[in-house]
């Protein structure tokens with residue numbers, strides 16, 4: 267297997283109507299099993315980069331290869347299926363569905379991915395919620411009855427279910443105090459390690475960078491806006 271699960275080459279991205287690229291990344295590789303922390307100031311393009319790796323946004327130029335698949339070769343529907351099959355995503359605002367229960371929110375990827383469903387088995391959602399210390403009496407309740415910390419743990423369980431090869435996390439700790447933030451990270455690391463998943467985590471909080479095996483400052487690899495003399 268290729269040790270690089272994510273490879274970007276000559277990537278350029280510009281929002282429609284903008285005069286300048288927001289991202290120009292000549293080369294970037296992320297290894298299998300790595301816990302990568304990407305830091306950068308607010309508005310520097312971290313979420314945009316994650317959305318490109320996830321196939322939500324397409325670059326204007328360059329290649330994005332995820333698990334040996336060139337995303338440009340996939341149609342929009344194929345990219346959506348590829349994402350749910352191989353990537354667990356924890357969004358900045360969690361994106362939990364309020365009309366579904368905790369359990370259903372965690373099971374959601376399995377409804378759309380046979381691969382995740384087969385790898386999860388029947389008890390995975392309950393096991394993950396239990397490991398994340400969500401009380402059993404809550405699992406059939408709607409998610410809007412949860413605290414922010416509990417919602418984050420449900421979002422982690424949803425990202426981990428069915429052992430996706432890659433976990434993408436966009437500022438998932440921004441609303442947590444230090445203790446809860448540390449607990450959340452330990453849990454994310456131990457689950458990712460158990461599953462052998464690669465973790466790509468973005469944040470502008472430098473305090474958590476030291477907990478990761480590799481740290482990238484986005485401005486060090488992003489040449490957008492640089493003038494060539």
Ligand SMILES: Nc1ncnc2c1ncn2[C@@H]1O[C@H](COP(=O)(O)OP(=O)(O)OP(=O)(O)O)[C@@H](O)[C@H]1O
Nearest residue numbers: 281282288306307308309310311312313314315470
């Ligand atoms: N849908 C969009 N349309 C146009 N411009 C956008 C869109 N989304 C983001 N941008 C712009 O792209 C730039 C990068 O935004 P992005 O959300 O990727 O930054 P970020 O580093 O994740 O910021 P933060 O840390 O505040 O979440 C910003 O200037 C933002 O205004």
